[in-house]
Each structure stands twice: as structure tokens, then as C-alpha cells.
Amino acid sequence: MxxxxxxxxxxxxxxxxxxxxxxxxxxxxxxxxxxxxxxxxxxxxxxxxxxxxxxxxxxxxxxxxxxxxxxxxxxxxxxxxxxxxxxxxxxxxxxxxxxxxxxxxxxxxxxxxxxxxxxxxxxxxxxxxxxxxxxxxxxxxxxxxxxxxxxxxxxxxAAPIVDAATIDRPRVFAASRYGKGTGTDYLNAPFARDEYERFHAALVTAERVTAKEFETAELFQACQPVEEIARRGIDALRFGPLKPVGLTDPATGRRPWAVVQLRTENRDRTAYNLVGFQTNLTFSAQRDVFRLIPGLESAEFVRYGVMHRxxxxxxxxxxxxxxxxxxxxxxxxxxxxxxxxxxxxxxxxxxxxxxxxxxxxxxxxxxxxxxxxxxxxxxxxxxxxxxxxxxxxxxxxxxxxxxxxxxxxxxxxxxxxxxxxxxxxxxxxxxxxxxxxxxxxxxxxxxxxxxxxxxxx
Ligand SMILES: Cc1cc2nc3c(=O)[nH]c(=O)nc-3n(C[C@H](O)[C@H](O)[C@H](O)COP(=O)(O)OP(=O)(O)OC[C@H]3O[C@@H](n4cnc5c(N)ncnc54)[C@H](O)[C@@H]3O)c2cc1C
Structure with missing residues (x-):
């Protein structure tokens, strides 16, 4: 052996x-x-x-x-x-x-x-x-x-993953963009404009992890952290990973200002990842900032986002x-x-x-x-x-x-x-x-x- x-x-x-x-x-x-x-x-x-x-x-x-x-x-x-x-x-x-x-x-x-x-x-x-x-x-x-x-x-x-049981369900809605897929493939956390602006401000000022010497810029070229996208400007996220197109919030009957999509991790749908949220924030910053997302105020993170070798x-x-x-x-x-x-x-x-x-x-x-x-x-x-x-x-x-x-x-x-x-x-x-x-x-x-x-x- x-x-x-x-x-x-x-x-x-x-x-x-x-x-x-x-x-x-x-x-x-x-x-x-x-x-x-x-x-x-x-x-x-x-x-x-x-x-x-x-x-x-x-x-x-x-x-x-x-x-x-x-x-x-x-x-x-x-x-x-x-x-x-x-x-x-x-x-x-x-x-x-x-x-x-x-x-x-x-x-x-x-x-x-x-x-x-x-x-x-x-x-x-x-x-x-x-x-x-x-x-x-x-x-x-x-x-x-x-x-x-x-x-x-x-x-x-990797993007963070949250325990499904800790998502505030009435705050999010199940839908796929333009009604494609089964309709329940994603949960959507809709932002009102003021909520989005508060989230953006917290994201761009949050504490980041210092990459190890051997963790070169290669990784970041292939995959931009969500906080880096946010730094490009106030609207960069809502025209990027948080775009609300093809989605209508049933609570308002309107397209939200921005949306975080949550995709199921497993067959039992007991855990959801935050789509497009590769991040290099410290774990405590992730907890503080990502809990500003509507519906995730009390979310338990079963895994934080990481970017490393x-x-x-x-x-x-x-x-x-x-x-x-x-x-x-x-x-x-x-x-x-x-x-x-x-x-x-x-x-x-x-x-x-x-x-x-x-x-x-x-x-x-x-x-x-x-x-x-x-x-x-x-x-x-x-x-x-x-x-x-x-x-x-x-x-x-x-x-x-x-x-x-x-x-x-x-x-x-x-x-x-x-x-x-x-x-x-x-x-x-x-x-x-x-x-x-x-x-x-x-x-x-x-x-x-x-x-x-x-x-x-
Ligand atoms: C920088 C860093 C920090 C981490 N911090 C933590 C932490 O704080 N807490 C935690 O739970 N996990 C941490 N991890 C994850 C951690 O590596 C794993 O939890 C754990 O060490 C993995 O055990 P393993 O046996 O799979 O690999 P390792 O413990 O890495 O063992 C693999 C061994 O294989 C040897 N090896 C590699 N290639 C060859 C080869 N070709 N021929 C012969 N030998 C070889 C290596 O020298 C090494 O001894 C960290 C990982 C990294 C990279």
C-alpha cells in the first residue's frame, strides 16, 4: 500500500x-x-x-x-x-x-x-x-x-454559503430570471435603493484578507472579488452580479433596484450560496456586511467565501x-x-x-x-x-x-x-x-x- x-x-x-x-x-x-x-x-x-x-x-x-x-x-x-x-x-x-x-x-x-x-x-x-x-x-x-x-x-x-433554515423567507422570493428553469432554482434577495446604497458603502470599506505571498494575482485576474467590482462605482454591482433584470418582486410587483441571487448547494436545499460573491473579505467582515442583504439579517454562514491557493x-x-x-x-x-x-x-x-x-x-x-x-x-x-x-x-x-x-x-x-x-x-x-x-x-x-x-x- x-x-x-x-x-x-x-x-x-x-x-x-x-x-x-x-x-x-x-x-x-x-x-x-x-x-x-x-x-x-x-x-x-x-x-x-x-x-x-x-x-x-x-x-x-x-x-x-x-x-x-x-x-x-x-x-x-x-x-x-x-x-x-x-x-x-x-x-x-x-x-x-x-x-x-x-x-x-x-x-x-x-x-x-x-x-x-x-x-x-x-x-x-x-x-x-x-x-x-x-x-x-x-x-x-x-x-x-x-x-x-x-x-x-x-x-x-468560493462564495459564502448560508444555512437555508436561517434565511428570512418572507423577505426573499423564489424565481429564475425571465421565468426560466423550474422557477425555484434561485431565491432572490431584493434591495430597495437605500438598502443597496448602505450595503455598497459597507462593502467597499470592509476589512480584507492579505493574500499570502504564493497566492499570486493570477487568481484575481480569473475571478474578481465582489468588493473589487463594487469599487468601480456605485452602480457596478447592480449592472453586474446583482443585476435585477428578468425578475419581479411579488411583494411590490416591480423590478427590484438590485438583487442577490441565492443558489441551492445540495439536493435537500438545506444550504444556499450567494451567486457571484467570491470575496476576499475577512470572515467577520463577511458576517457584518452580507447580513445587510435583505433576508440574510440573521443568516448563519456555514462557509465563508475564500480566495486562495x-x-x-x-x-x-x-x-x-x-x-x-x-x-x-x-x-x-x-x-x-x-x-x-x-x-x-x-x-x-x-x-x-x-x-x-x-x-x-x-x-x-x-x-x-x-x-x-x-x-x-x-x-x-x-x-x-x-x-x-x-x-x-x-x-x-x-x-x-x-x-x-x-x-x-x-x-x-x-x-x-x-x-x-x-x-x-x-x-x-x-x-x-x-x-x-x-x-x-x-x-x-x-x-x-x-x-x-x-x-x-
Ligand atoms: C496556508 C493554509 C492555511 C490553512 N489553515 C488552516 C486552518 O487554520 N485550519 C484548518 O482547519 N485548515 C487550514 N488549512 C487547510 C489545511 O491545509 C487542511 O485542513 C489540512 O492540512 C489538510 O490536510 P491534508 O492531509 O489533506 O494535507 P496537508 O496537511 O497539507 O498534507 C499534505 C502533505 O503532502 C505533502 N506533499 C505534497 N506533495 C507531495 C508529493 N508530490 N510527494 C510527497 N509528499 C507531498 C506535503 O508536504 C504535506 O505534508 C490551511 C491550508 C493552507 C494552505
């Missing part, structure tokens, strides 16, 4: 396979070749923040932790062992965390770590490609030969629900390269890909997490051909199947998602107990996340 990339996904996958007795060749290019964001030679380096997000089990981030725990994640256990005080979040001492993961893998007889850049995919044998958002150019080229060059993106210019595959068209390339299932793509965003989501990607290979190797049924779980809903979003276009995504409430009956209020709604997810997870864990047992037993050995081999070492 070959794993390319010793980041969060690759490190978790290597451990999961090794403790099941599967020999792994793990290729990590650092420190021989350093990428633009990593700084150390350690495996599982956290490239930016040291936070693995909140621990409240009644939130998607907390659900992710509970699910990883149930699956026997070594990286989560190691993170807990090296946690630093961070209120309601799990944050880690990044050096100790990465050093511990590296040491753990180095002591496993089944893992051989090669410190070299892979420039091609191995011709035979199963492989997990987990080279992350900054995959080296040579490997990206090799991968695009397998999956098709049009299926690999190098930049992420990010290599990822068009997973919904390429990968099945175990991250296997549909046209060549010996290859799995895991972690952020599959477009699942976030540290623990990357860990989960590696874990899911490894479990699938382990199940195949033992002739067991390949497990797929239920969609009621936070990770299961993310996997479905990422690998459902109905997700189009695809933008990288972290686990969030906008991806869950709707509650039946609906629950009003954020906290009760999140609690209901969590309760439903916990139940689905328990059933799934029981059904897959034999497959999960080796990891859980290894983590139990020292009670803090150290496997028996680590203890021995």
Missing part, C-alpha cells in the same frame, strides 16, 4: 492500515522539498491555526470529534493528549502534536517513511493520494493525467463514497485534495479511505458513514454527482438532511441534529465493530491514545 503525503490525512491513514497489519510505504516530500506553507519536517504539521475547533457535541465540529473517536482516530487521540487550554475548543501544542504523530509512525514496523517527492503515481498496488491543498506541481500533473486536467482545480474562489479534485464527478476514483478504484484521494476542508475533516478522509482499503483486503463490506452524521453528510456532499459546481467544504449543519418535523431555533435544531447523528453513529459502529476493533484496542492500550507498539517503543 502506498500513501503519498504525510499530512493529516496521510498520517492517519498510515496508522490505521499499519495497526491492521497492512504494510505501508508513506511518501512525504518534506524536508527534501518544502511547500510554501509548511515549516517543519514533521508529519501531520498544522499549517496555520492550532485550533481543531469546538468540542460541544451539539455542534457539527463536536459531532466530528465524537465520530472520529468512535472510529478510533489516532490523530484525534494524540491531539487530546497534547491539548492546550482553549475554552470550548480543542487546541493543541502544534510541535508536540506533530512530533508525537511522527514518532508513533516511525516506530511501527509496518510503516516505511520515504522522505521524497512523488512525481508519479505508482503503476501498481493500492494508493492513497493525500498531498493536500498544496500538492506539488509534478504530482498534480501526474494526477490530472489519470482524472482529466479539467477535474483538478488550483485555486479556490487550493488544489482539489472535482470529487462529486470522480470519487465514490469511500474516496475511490470511480474509473480506477485502486486509487483513493483523501484529505483536502478531495475538497473536504479543515484539519479534522482531513484526518477523517484519511481514516475513511484506510478503512475502505482494510475492509476490501479482508473481504468485509466497505463501510459508508450514515448521512445523519457530520462526516457522513460531508462525504455525501463531496461525492454526490448532484453537487455541482463543487467547492471545498468543511462539516457543517447546512449539509445535514432536513429534520422531519423541522425544528426552530439554532440551539434546538443543532441538538436535534446531534441526537439523530449519535443514534445513527451508534448503529453504524455496532455494525462495523469488527473492522473498527483494532484501532480502538490500540488506542485503549495506554488510555491516552498510544497504541501497544508505541508503548513498547
Amino acid at each position: 502506498t500513501i503519498i503525503g504525510g499530512g493529516l490525512a496521510g498520517a492517519e491513514a498510515a496508522w490505521q492500515l499499519a495497526i491492521r497489519g497492512i504494510r505501508v510505504d508513506l511518501y512525504e516530500m518534506r524536508p527534501t522539498v518544502m511547500g510554501p506553507a509548511h515549516h517543519t519536517a514533521s508529519l501531520a504539521e498544522l499549517v496555520c491555526s492550532n485550533s481543531l475547533k469546538g468540542t460541544d457535541p451539539a455542534t457539527p465540529a463536536g459531532m466530528v470529534k465524537r465520530e472520529l473517536e468512535a472510529m478510533g482516530s489516532m490523530l484525534l487521540a494524540t491531539a487530546r493528549k497534547h491539548a492546550v487550554p482553549a475554552g470550548a475548543a480543542l487546541a493543541v501544542d502544534r510541535d508536540r502534536f506533530s512530533a508525537a504523530v511522527t514518532a508513533r509512525l516511525e516506530t511501527l514496523d509496518e510503516v516505511t517513511i520515504h522522505r521524497e517527492e512523488m512525481t508519479a503515481l505508482p503503476a501498481t498496488g493500492p494508493v492513497i493520494v493525500a498531498t493536500g491543498p498544496l500538492t506539488s506541481d509534478a504530482l498534480a500533473r501526474a494526477l490530472s493525467e489519470v482524472i482529466g486536467v479539467e477535474r483538478l482545480a488550483f485555486y479556490d474562489a 487550493n488544489t482539489f479534485v472535482d470529487a462529486p464527478r470522480l470519487l465514490d463514497s469511500t474516496f475511490a476514483v470511480r474509473s480506477d478504484p485502486r486509487i483513493r484521494v483523501a484529505g483536502q485534495l478531495a475538497g473536504t476542508e479543515g484539519y479534522l475533516e482531513a484526518v477523517a478522509g484519511g481514516l475513511i479511505a484506510a478503512l475502505a482499503f482494510a475492509a476490501e483486503a479482508s473481504g468485509a463490506e466497505v463501510p459508508v458513514l450514515p448521512v445523519e452524521t457530520a462526516l457522513g453528510s460531508l462525504v455525501r456532499y463531496a461525492t454526490d454527482p448532484g453537487t455541482d459546481p463543487y467547492q471545498p467544504m468543511h462539516a457543517n449543519a447546512g449539509l445535514f438532511p432536513p429534520l422531519d418535523p423541522p425544528v426552530r431555533g439554532k440551539r434546538p435544531r443543532y441538538a436535534a441534529y446531534a441526537a439523530r447523528g449519535a443514534q445513527a453513529l451508534a448503529t453504524w459502529s455496532e455494525a462495523n465493530a469488527t473492522l473498527l476493533a483494532p484501532a480502538l484496542a490500540a488506542l485503549d492500550d495506554d488510555g491516552t491514545g498510544g497504541g501497544s507498539r508505541d508503548a513498547r517503543a
